Structure formats: structure tokens, C-alpha cells
Amino acid sequence: MSSAAEAAPPPVALTPREIKVVLFGALLALFLAALDQTIVATALPVIGKDLGDFHLIGWIITSYMLTATAGTPILGKLGDLYGRRRLLYGCMVLFLIASVLCAISTTMVQLILARAVQGLAGGGLMTTVQALVGEIISPRERARYAAFFSMTWAAASLAGPILGGVFAAHVGWPWVFWINIPLGLAAMAVVVVALRKLPLQTRPARIDAPSILWLLVGSTTLLLAISEGGTSATWGMPVIAGLLVAGVGGLWFFFRRQTKVDEPILPPHFLTDRVIGPTLASIFIVFGAYLAVAVLAPTYLQVGLGATPDFAGLMMIPFMLSVPVTAFFGGQYVKKTGKYRLPVLVGIPFAVIALLIQAAFAGQLPAWLAALLLIPIGLGIGPIFPTTIVASQNAVAKRDLGAITGAFGFVRSLGGAVLMAGGTAMVLGLIAAWTPSLSSAGGLEGLARAALTPEDRLTISNAFGVLFLVTAVLMLVGLAVYARVEERPLRSSND
Incomplete structure (x- = not known):
């Protein structure tokens, strides 16, 4: 313990102007990583037509998600x-190299492998930039800046599908990846200059290789089982059951090993801390419920209520923009008062009420x-994003900023994958049980293409009504868990 403490880097003193430059470069890097989670979706049909092997097309997104999630706590x-x-320099270079490999891919397998590398680098960027802001800005000031991350995510979520569609239609799908090169080089030019004061420190310790192996095996197989089982396969299939067993077993061995190593990737004391434990649990539940609604709502509007795809996409924009609005004001409240519990405790009930109304009148x-x-x-739910990351980072020593930020990103991604797949499977199961003739439509995408009667649409809407009810209950559970978070004074220094 003493050697690690002696090796701790000195505080980094940056001027307000330098902090703004660092923040701009960090947000640009984050925008790149977030953009590549959404920009590919609208270009998938063109990519499949050009490269063939259309049955593998879903792996273009899945491979990115798997490596980004599994690599987040490690990086x-x-x-x-x-x-x-x-690490930021390394992830930026790897991301640009992977983008080039994606752009020049001539087969579907090549593109999938390049996307896996890109996802690993993207997960590293998302974790590193948030930990970097935590390193140079005090927790009390950090909440104000953390809200900008929500705005960046919203901007990437809106711009990605639009840019992907435009590039695929007019200049070719490789430009979905070529666009990363000028943006990435600009981000590197900013951060290289801005981070010169940041020490290139090295702690006299090594990361545990078996822990990395168990985490990669456990998280990737579990996420793969959830992704496939919740959308295109049956949970009872032997391959899905095998993946679930491998995932749970791998994570069990990983967490068991974390109690025995000197430098754990996810320190066990995180889970028993009265701030970090309930914060991680609540973000798993609340973000997962939010993502299930965000991903499935366009299908509800189109298939259940008969809206056109253009109208459904347009009406999702206010929803996506509403999150960063309250994230910003939540961050301002934390900066002004030094307290982080109230914005979440007040905000989530509004989301619950809206979900209950949707559930009661879905059809x-x-x-x-x-x-x-x-x-x-x-x-x-907007306030939960800046407040939980700030509260968690405030609860750890500076030497564990990366570990807690990685844990936060991992838990959030895992919650999103679990509840999104569970929500999809529940909706499809209810539709099949209530109207068996629709069970052969081929999932939610098949329902969107099918000729539906008013009675069919009412059945589908009612199934989504159950989804809204379940997510409302989950939000209440997340609220109850978050109520257990201890209110600790936010540090005014980043020492």
C-alpha cells in the first residue's frame, strides 16, 4: 500500500483555458467513440449488398458492443x-487504424474483425476521457462538466443515423469510417497539446493477466448469449444455454480472483461502499430500463400505432434531447450545492408517471x-448520469479513478444489454401468446414489414404497454436502491 501511495502522481494544475482545451479534445474523442455505435446502423443494408454474407450483418454492431463493454474496465x-x-494516445491511434481497416474491408469477416478492434479502442476512449476529466477537475466542479458528456452522447445518437444514411446513399459506405480520420486527427492535435502537463506516471504494479482473461471470457459470452437469446434465438437452445453458463462461470471466477490480487480491475470494496455499491446497482437498473424504452419506442410507434418510419424517427429527437437538458441542470445543482442525491430522487418519479400513463393507454x-x-x-432520468459518475469518483482515491470509471461503464453497458434483450423477448413472447398468427412474422423487424389489421396493432400496443409497466416498476426499484446512496461532501480539490 505504501509503495503505491508513494508512486501516486502529483496534482495537476491547469489554467481555466487549458481545462477548456482538454475538455474540448476529450469530448471530441468521446463523440468519435459514441458516433461509431450509431452511424453504422443505417448503412447496414448497403454494406450487406456490397460485401455479401448478409446473415452476418448483425455482427458489425455486435462485435463493436462486445469488445467495447468487455474492454472498458480493463482499460x-x-x-x-x-x-x-x-492510454488516451494509444486508444486514439488504435481507433484510427481500426477505422481505416473498416473502410478498406472487402469481406464481411474482415469488417467484423476490424469493428471488434474499433470497439476495444472506443471503449477505452469512453472510459479514459471521463477518468481524465476526473483527474484534472475537482468533484464539485466535475458535475458541471459531466453533463457535457450526456450532451455529447445525445449529439452522437442523433447525428450517427443521419450521417450513416447520407454517406451510404451518396458517397459510399466506407465513408462511414473514413469520417473518423479527420475528426480523430483533430482530437489528437488538441489533446496532445493540452495534456503536456499531465504526467506520464507508472505505478510499480502490473495488471493481473488471469483476471483479464476471465473478464473477457465471462463478459463476452454472457453478452453474446443475451444479445442472441433476446432477439433472434430461443433461450432454451443448447448454444444459448452454453454461452450463459460460460458467461456466469467466467464472471464468477473473475470476481473470486479480484479478492486475491494486489491490483484488482474491479476492487471488491467498491461493492460494499455505501456510495459506490447502490450507485452501480441503480445505474444498472435505471439505464437498462431507459435503453429498453429508447430502443423499442420507435417500433411501438410504427408497428403498434401505425406511424410512418420518418415520423417515428423525427418524434424520437425531442426524447433524445430531453436527457441532456436535465443532466445539465442536475450538474449545475451539484456544483452549486455540493449535493448529488436530490436531482435523481426528484427526477425518476416523473419518468415513472409518464411510463405508467403509457402503459395504461398504450393502445x-x-x-x-x-x-x-x-x-x-x-x-x-437525465440527472442520474452526471450525478452518479461524480458521486462514484468522489468516493474513491485518485489512484482508482480509472477503475471506478471502468466499472461504471461496464455496469451501465451490461444493464442496457440485459434489459433491452429482456424487454424485446417479453414483447415478442406476449404478442405470440395473444395472437399466435403473428409469431411467424420474424421478430420486431418482421412485424414492421407485415400487413397488420387494427386488431393486430392493438395486440402489439398492449404488449408494449406491459413493457412500459415493467420498466416503470424497474425505475421504482432503481429509485429505491439509489435512495440508499450516502450523501458525502464533494471535494473541492482534485488532489
Whole structure:
């Protein structure tokens, strides 16, 4: 313990102007990583037509998600041990190389492998930039800046599908990846200059290789089982059951090993801390419920309520923008008061009320009103994003900033994958049980292409009504868990 403490880097003193430059470069890097989670979706049909092997097309997104999620806690810990400046440069270079490999791919397998590398680098960027901001800005000031991350995510979520569609239609799908090169080089030019004061420290310790192996095996197989089982396969299939067993077993061995190593990737004391434990649990539940609604709502508007795809996409924009609005005001409240519990405790009930209204009238609402009711859901959960990351980072020593940021990203991604797949499977199961003739449609995408009667649409809407009810209950559970978070004074120094 003493050697690690002696090796701790000195405080980094940056001027306000330098902090703004660092923040701009960090947000640009984060935008790149977030953009590549959404920009590919609208280009998938063109990519499949050009490269063939259309049955593998889903892996273009899945491979990115798997490596980004599995690599997040590992790369967060590497930043603690070997310096975030080093890691940020490495992830940026790897991301640009992977983008080039994606753009020049001539087969579907090549593209999938390149996307896996890109996802690993993207997960590292997302973790490193948030830990980097935590390293140079005090927790009390950090909440104000953390809200910008929500805005960046929203911007990437809106811009990605639009840019992907434009590039695929007019200049060719490789430009979905070529666009990363000028943006990435610009981000590197900014951060290289801005981070010169940040020390290239190295702690006298090594990350545990078996822990990395168990985490990679456990998280990737579990996420793969959830992704496939919740959308295109049956949970009882032997391959899905085998993946679930491998995932749970791998994570069990990983967490068991964390109690025995000197430098754990996810320190066990995180889970028993009265701030970190309930914070991680609540973000798993609340973000997962939010993502299930965000991903499935367009299908509800189109298939259940008969809205056109263009209208459904347009009406999702206010919902996506509502999250960063209250995230910003939540961050301002934390900066002003030094307290982080109240914005979440006040906000989530608004989301619950809106979800209950959606559930009660799912089959009776006009599409425009159902879309408007999504806005208070976004407004209600917005504050949880800046407040939980700031509260968690404030609860650890500076030497564990990367570890807690990686844990936060891992838990959030895992919650999103679990509840999104569970929500999809539940909706499809209810539709099949209530109207067996629709069970052969081929999932939610098949329902969107099928000729549906008013009775079919009512059945589908009612199934989504159950989804809204379940997510409302989950939000209440997340609220109860978050109520257990201890209110600790936010440090005014980043020492």
C-alpha cells in the first residue's frame, strides 16, 4: 500500500483555458467513440449488398458492443497503472487504424474483425476521457462538466443515423469510417497539446493477466448469449444455454480472483461502499430500463400505432434531447450545492408517471401523443448520469479513478444489454401468446414489414404497454436502491 501511495502522481494544475482545451479534445474523442455505435446502423443494408454474407450483418454492431463493454474496465485500470495520457494516445491511434481497416474491408469477416478492434479502442476512449476529466477537475466542479458528456452522447445518437444514411446513399459506405480520420486527427492535435502537463506516471504494479482473461471470457459470452437469446434465438437452445453458463462461470471466477490480487480491475470494496455499491446497482437498473424504452419506442410507434418510419424517427429527437437538458441542470445543482442525491430522487418519479400513463393507454393514444409522453421519461432520468459518475469518483482515491470509471461503464453497458434483450423477448413472447398468427412474422423487424389489421396493432400496443409497466416498476426499484446512496461532501480539490 505504501509503495503505491508513494508512486501516486502529483496534482495537476491547469489554467481555466487549458481545462477548456482538454475538455474540448476529450469530448471530441468521446463523440468519435459514441458516433461509431450509431452511424453504422443505417448503412447496414448497403454494406450487406456490397460485401455479401448478409446473415452476418448483425455482427458489425455486435462485435463493436462486445469488445467495447468487455474492454472498458480493463482499460480503465490500465489508465490507473500506466497513465491516462499514454492510454488516451494509444486508444486514439488504435481507433484510427481500426477505422481505416473498416473502410478498406472487402469481406464481411474482415469488417467484423476490424469493428471488434474499433470497439476495444472506443471503449477505452469512453472510459479514459471521463477518468481524465476526473483527474484534472475537482468533484464539485466535475458535475458541471459531466453533463457535457450526456450532451455529447445525445449529439452522437442523433447525428450517427443521419450521417450513416447520407454517406451510404451518396458517397459510399466506407465513408462511414473514413469520417473518423479527420475528426480523430483533430482530437489528437488538441489533446496532445493540452495534456503536456499531465504526467506520464507508472505505478510499480502490473495488471493481473488471469483476471483479464476471465473478464473477457465471462463478459463476452454472457453478452453474446443475451444479445442472441433476446432477439433472434430461443433461450432454451443448447448454444444459448452454453454461452450463459460460460458467461456466469467466467464472471464468477473473475470476481473470486479480484479478492486475491494486489491490483484488482474491479476492487471488491467498491461493492460494499455505501456510495459506490447502490450507485452501480441503480445505474444498472435505471439505464437498462431507459435503453429498453429508447430502443423499442420507435417500433411501438410504427408497428403498434401505425406511424410512418420518418415520423417515428423525427418524434424520437425531442426524447433524445430531453436527457441532456436535465443532466445539465442536475450538474449545475451539484456544483452549486455540493449535493448529488436530490436531482435523481426528484427526477425518476416523473419518468415513472409518464411510463405508467403509457402503459395504461398504450393502445389508445395517437402516435404524436405517445411520442410526446416519452419526453418526461428523458427529463426524469437525465440527472442520474452526471450525478452518479461524480458521486462514484468522489468516493474513491485518485489512484482508482480509472477503475471506478471502468466499472461504471461496464455496469451501465451490461444493464442496457440485459434489459433491452429482456424487454424485446417479453414483447415478442406476449404478442405470440395473444395472437399466435403473428409469431411467424420474424421478430420486431418482421412485424414492421407485415400487413397488420387494427386488431393486430392493438395486440402489439398492449404488449408494449406491459413493457412500459415493467420498466416503470424497474425505475421504482432503481429509485429505491439509489435512495440508499450516502450523501458525502464533494471535494473541492482534485488532489
